[in-house]
Amino acid sequence: MSKDFERAPNHFTDRIGASDWPVEAGRxxxxxxxxxxxxxxxxxxxxxxxxxxxxxxxxxxxxxxxxxxxxxxxxxxxxxxxxxxxxxxxxxxxxxxxxxxxxxxxxxxxxxxxxxxxxxxxxxxxxxxxxxxxHRDGAPDLYPEPLRDEIDAVNEDVFRDVNNGVYAAGFATRQRAYERVATRLFERLDALEDRLSTRRYLVGDTITEADVRLFVTLVRFDAVYHGHFKCNRRKITEYPALWAYSRDLFQTPGFGDTVNFDHITRHYYEVHRNINPTGIVPIGPELRLWATPHGREALGGRPFGDGTPPGPVVAGEEVPDLPPA
CATH class of the missing domain: 3.40.30.10 (Glutaredoxin)
Structure with missing residues (x-):
């Protein structure tokens, strides 16, 4: 009997700001x-x-x-x-x-x-x-209260079918289970392609928690999930809206300047020896494409709403620059 991949629940679920863990700078x-x-x-x-x-x-x-x-x-x-x-x-x-x-x-x-x-x-x-x-002065509201129900609904679909879906496909041990979750993954990507064809961001006209959650999977997709996890029906670069959306976020301060592709590729290909026994790390994809124009400004929207972009990356937290486009 085939069985889908199940992510283990988190064991430690305390929330800072409640009970014994007050919000405190530097703690x-x-x-x-x-x-x-x-x-x-x-x-x-x-x-x-x-x-x-x-x-x-x-x-x-x-x-x-x-x-x-x-x-x-x-x-x-x-x-x-x-x-x-x-x-x-x-x-x-x-x-x-x-x-x-x-x-x-x-x-x-x-x-x-x-x-x-x-x-x-x-x-x-x-x-x-x-x-x-x-929060810093000018910090945006990534989880605006009037939009929380919609953000939560989008996040639920994205988690089930995309964020966790790539893992369910990659770690499947039965053909039928793999085909089921991989098909659902691409059905969700198709739906997201339609949604993002007419709007710059997933919910509202600014970046929200929903965009953060989708971005972290999209930025790894062609580099890792397409080949390593057998999510190979299409690449993100083959979805016009999703690929432009991914580049738009990547080029937004706070997103691409936190991404380290070397860490990403080495982790997946070297650690998952049950999937990649040789530990060989592929040389692709071409990273300079992430710096190419995306044209998403034409859809309107304000990345940080009434706020401002974050400042430069703090010393010691820099990631390697992409090669020029």
Missing amino acids: YRLVVSRACPWASRAVIVRRVLGLESALSMAVADPIQDSRSWRFTLDPGGRDPVLGIEYLGEAYRAREPSYDGGISVPAIVDVPSGKLVTNDYPEITLNLEIEWAPL
């Missing part, structure tokens, strides 16, 4: 991998809202080992703030008997070294709502 550390789409959501939202000085960020090596995400990109192989070699140490500081998965994004309480949450769907909403007093 917490966001741990991410630039390879991971779920973590990339938090990286984008943190940057767009200007939370860099309030919430520090640790970037893990894109290649895990058997002990979990590791801090080998830092001097001495330890995170300079938390003082740990592996993210799993923060999980066990919170719950010594924990033996489940170690995932990013994760927010860690710096004074105690304990994990607060790995609840990726809620982390960005938490940053947008409870962390509002610490």
Whole structure:
């Protein structure tokens, strides 16, 4: 009997701003991998809202080992703030008997070294709502209250069929299960193509949480999911509206300047040895295409609404530049 891929629920679901975890500048550390789409959501939202000085960020090596995400990109192989070699140490500081998965994004309480949450769907909403007093001047509203029902509905469809759909296809072990989820993925991409043919953003006329959640999958699609996860009916570059929309967001401050394609490709192709036994990392696709004109301005819309773009990337958080178009 074929069975669809199921994503394990997050074990630590505390919300900062409630109970024992007050919102406090400098108290917490966001741990991410630039390879991971779920973590990339938090990286984008943190940057767009200007939370860099309030919430520090640790970037893990894109290649895990058997002990979990590791801090080998830092001097001495330890995170300079938390003082740990592996993210799993923060999980066990919170719950010594924990033996489940170690995932990013994760927010860690710096004074105690304990994990607060790995609840990726809620982390960005938490940053947008409870962390509002610490947002930069001119920060946009990524989760406007009048549009939340529509944003939530779009997010539900996108998560089921696209964000999680690529994984369901990639990790399927039965032909029928693979065909079912892959077909549903492309049906949803077709629907999104229609939706974005006449509007610049998914909900309303500004960037919202919905755009962040879709973007992190689209930006990885041709580089990883098309080949590695067998999502090969079409590339995103073959969808006129989706490809232009992806480039529009990529070229918007806070989006493309957080993307590290080297981390993305090396993680998927080197870590998933059950799918890619040789560990060979492909040389494509052509990244300079991300810098080409998108023409989406003709649809109107204001990326940051009544707000302003974020400033330059803070020192130490830069990603490699794309080759010129």
